Amino acid sequence: MSDIIIKTENLVKTYNTGKVRTYALRGISLEIARNSFSCIIGPSGHGKSTLMHLMGGLDGPTEGSVFIDGADISGLSNSELAGLRAKKIGFVFQFFNLLQNLTAKENVETAMMFSGVNEKTQKEKAKGLLSLLGLSEKLNAKPSELSGGQQQRVAIARALANDPEILLMDEPTGNLDSESEAEVLDNILKLNKDGKTIIIVTHNRDIAKMAAMVFEIRDGRLVDDGKTK
């Protein structure tokens, strides 16, 4: 198995607004090592999140390719991409993006439902993951009954539900107070030690300092390829 889990080749992403073409990414080529902790940094609106979406198969590139475990995902159908996301990639977002009408446990179970896990296993695993993240008392709490830090830990539990190799996190601490931020980062580091490949998109340089590889993006271009750190 190759040491490179994600590779992008000359990624270009443009958006058409009327007759105006806007470049979000202008030829990004990078490699992410397996089991590594990487950060993608840069100012807001310079293409960090777009790059994360392309690497996670949430969106397709205008030009170029994304390889996951050596397989080009750029030509996959929406359904195949959904299958890939269900099995291989876990997402954590800045605003948690939990399903508000479900409990913490049900949020985690839902992710497993999409990859065909039976209900009994879903329940056991969701309980285990939430307990591992210190939420054993909040299993049946709705997101509105949880603090920001607790919600983000539920989101992390949900991202881990299908035991993915890759965790893509978009500003995971961007909406948390410093105490919650420390808790969440602690959990992230533990996950990395357990062998997960972590990629965090952030503009927080303190988080970037904890990463093994840092990619900096400005105006859709890679100004730091991660190898120079």
Added chain:
Amino acid sequence: MNIPKLVLKNITRRKARFFFTLLGITVGIASFVTLLSLGGGLKNEIKKQASELGANLIVTPKGWCAYEQVSVLTGEQLPEAIPFDDARKISAIKGLTAVPYLTERTAIKNSPLPVIGILPEEMKIFKRWEIEKGDYFSSQDENAIVIGSGIAQQFKLNVLDKLTIKGRQFPVRGILKGTGSKDDIAMFMSLSVAQKLYGVGDKVSFVAVKVDDISKMDEYILKIQEAANVAVVSDKQLLRSVLSIVGTVSLTLQLIAAVAILAAAFGIINTMMTAIYERRREIGILQAIGAREITIFKIFLLESGFYGLLGGVIGIVAGLIFSSIASPYISQNEFTAFMKGSEMAVTFDSKLIIGSLLFSVFVSLISGLYPAWKASRLSPVEAISYE
């Protein structure tokens, strides 16, 4: 977690919207079931009345319209157009029994009721009537009346009570045993008395004929038409003609109910489309955590179908209850007045229930197709980024 559980949680989160959308489909299905059930009951009742008419052929004046044919079964007032002599000629034909009817109207306490002039002895044998109370006519021209059991019960009438018809008093000679037919809600007097009372000369309204050999029906029809200048219609033709009118009326009412269901379907589409716009971000989250297009499609289609299932069940129950309640009021209508005496004027058959439920679910699923397709086609990134 499973998809039906997720669907249920989604659908009930906006309780007021859920309630009103459900109410739309419930009202549509309830009206559909009510009309279908009453229509079915009406058809059954007509078939029953036709079979209890006891005749294979009905002799009518030439040129009667369908409504007049219907009136033979419903007991409405009919024009008197067949001379009694013609009725006698028909009775004289071998191999058949013919009884003339003079169908007129009167009222007790402002309730319209049929008064039927008959040949007492012939009719008693023809109908196999039995007497519950009192006696039967003692002669062919007795100035008395015999009443159906339904009238006796409804107006608390007894033997020897007197009823005024067209200004003349008639004693109740006897009360017939219940037959479950329109005879229960009619008053009978001798033909000659009725002809004088209503001033119709020697005319009768129609003649009911029973034949000895049913296989020679066409032969009898020819013989009757040779004997008198009349039209002859078989009981089956009559039934077909009546059912076709009832069918047309029922169909029209069902089409009106279908419009209500169509309006409810648009209500479902509207609710689902609103739900998609509101839950756009949530759809993106589901996609991000691995939901395929087909799964999103399924979730929204099931949500829509659930409205049909629940609305259908409640609508069917409401429709059946409503049709039971409405049936006595509807039977006060002239056209359906003969149903008054019947025990059951609505049908509760399983085909109607299952058919209506399937129809409700089908309409809801069709309504959900477009919203579900729209939801499944959302781009995950656009959906997640939606504020």
